[in-house]
Amino acid sequence: MYRYKITLAYDGTHYSGWQVQPNSSSIQFLVEQALATALGESLRIAGSGRTDAGVHALGQVAHFTTANKVDTFRLLASLNGLLPKDIRICSIEEVELDFHARFSAKSKIYHYHLHLNRVMDPAKRLYRTHFPYNLNQTLLQEGAKQFVGTHNFLAFANEADRGSASRKPVKTLTRLDLIEEEGGMRLEFEADGFLYKMVRNIVGTLLDVGRGKLTPSSVREILESQDRKKAAAAAPPQGLFLIQVIY
Numbered sequence: 001m002y003r004y005k006i007t008l009a010y011d012g013t014h015y016s017g018w019q020v021q022p023n024s025s026s027i028q029f030l031v032e033q034a035l036a037t038a039l040g041e042s043l044r045i046a047g048s049g050r051t052d053a054g055v056h057a058l059g060q061v062a063h064f065t066t067a068n069k070v071d072t073f074r075l076l077a078s079l080n081g082l083l084p085k086d087i088r089i090c091s092i093e094e095v096e097l098d099f100h101a102r103f104s105a106k107s108k109i110y111h112y113h114l115h116l117n118r119v120m121d122p123a124k125r126l127y128r129t130h131f132p133y134n135l136n137q138t139l140l141q142e143g144a145k146q147f148v149g150t151h152n153f154l155a156f157a158n159e160a161d162r163g164s165a166s167r168k169p170v171k172t173l174t175r176l177d178l179i180e181e182e183g184g185m186r187l188e189f190e191a192d193g194f195l196y197k198m199v200r201n202i203v204g205t206l207l208d209v210g211r212g213k214l215t216p217s218s219v220r221e222i223l224e225s226q227d228r229k230k231a232a233a234a235a236p237p238q239g240l241f242l243i244q245v246i247y
Contacts, residue, residue: 003065004072005095006031006045011086012056013126013238019050027051027087028062034082035064038075048101048108048245052197054237056127059090059109059244063101070094101245107174109190109243110199112235116184128184129239135210137178143209144176144187146219147202154226156202157195158234169195169226176202201228203235 008031016024020032028047035043047062072092079089098104115121115128116135150172157169177188187206189199205222208214214232222230 001065001067001097002069003063003095003097003099004070005093005099005101006062006064007090007092008060008062009058009088009090010056010060011126012051012054014086015053017051017053017055018047018057018060027057027060030083030087031062031079031089034079037082038078039066039068039070041066041068046101048105049194049242050196051240051242052200052237055240055242056238057242060242061101061105061245061247063095063099065097099247104247105193105245107190107192107246108194109188109246110194111241111243112187112189112199112203113181113239113241114184114187114203121183124183126238127241129236131184131207133211135207136212137210139212139216140178140206140210142216143206143214143219144178146216146223147176148173151223152226153195153198153223155222155228155231156198156205157228158197158201168193171195171198197234199240200234200237201231203239204232207235208232 010027016026018027020026020029028045032045043064043066045062045064047060051057076089076092113128115124115130118132120130152169153171154169171191171193173191175190179186179188187203209216
């Protein structure tokens with residue numbers, strides 16, 4: 001048996017997310033279809049994690065296992081010829097059989113992009129979240145600091161009774177950096193793992209902190225409550241990018 005690691009990038013605008021879902025078009029489904037055509041066999045791929053509808057990726061990782069040796073150079077060209085242009089395979093490499101795209105990951109990096117100008121740049125509307133309100137940068141920084149460290153993040157997870165949230169809600173967020181960029185701001189997250197919609201829920205809460213609707217100290221109270229209803233609504237999906245999975 002042979003196992004192969006795939007690194008891919010995609011524009012998630014027109015898809016239901018990474019994971020295969022009935023009656024909708026997902027990234028995983030299309031990649032599996034392309035693999036079946038290119039290799040002549042039906043294969044399941046396992047991703048490092050699911051991204052939601054409208055969320056993008058520059059460094060999603062998946063793996064598949066096959067009984068046949070694969071020419072990775074030819075397969076990469078074949079897959080990119082078969083896939084839509086908003087999904088690209090960046091690399092394919094053979095890995096050890098014990099490699100797992102999800103369980104072997106040491107950490108992940110996500111970026112969330114905010115467009116803060118009064119008028120939205122139409123060229124960025126699918127890749128930035130427009131937030132034309134006054135944000136107090138000091139409050140934002142203080143609020144962000146409250147999230148860094150090891151915490152139970154149930155209050156910032158949807159579907160708390162399913163998936164990793166039900167098994168391992170404690171995560172270590174090693175950094176949450178606020179970086180200025182043209183027209184707005186980029187929030188950079190790095191952690192040993194993320195719960196379902198955790199990044200978007202944190203961003204939504206930080207925006208309330210920056211507007212003065214919540215205090216920075218209330219972040220700690222929300223974390224300790226482990227109650228999703230205490231946190232703010234999730235930020236929209238289009239500003240979110242999975243940047244890298246680290247092994």
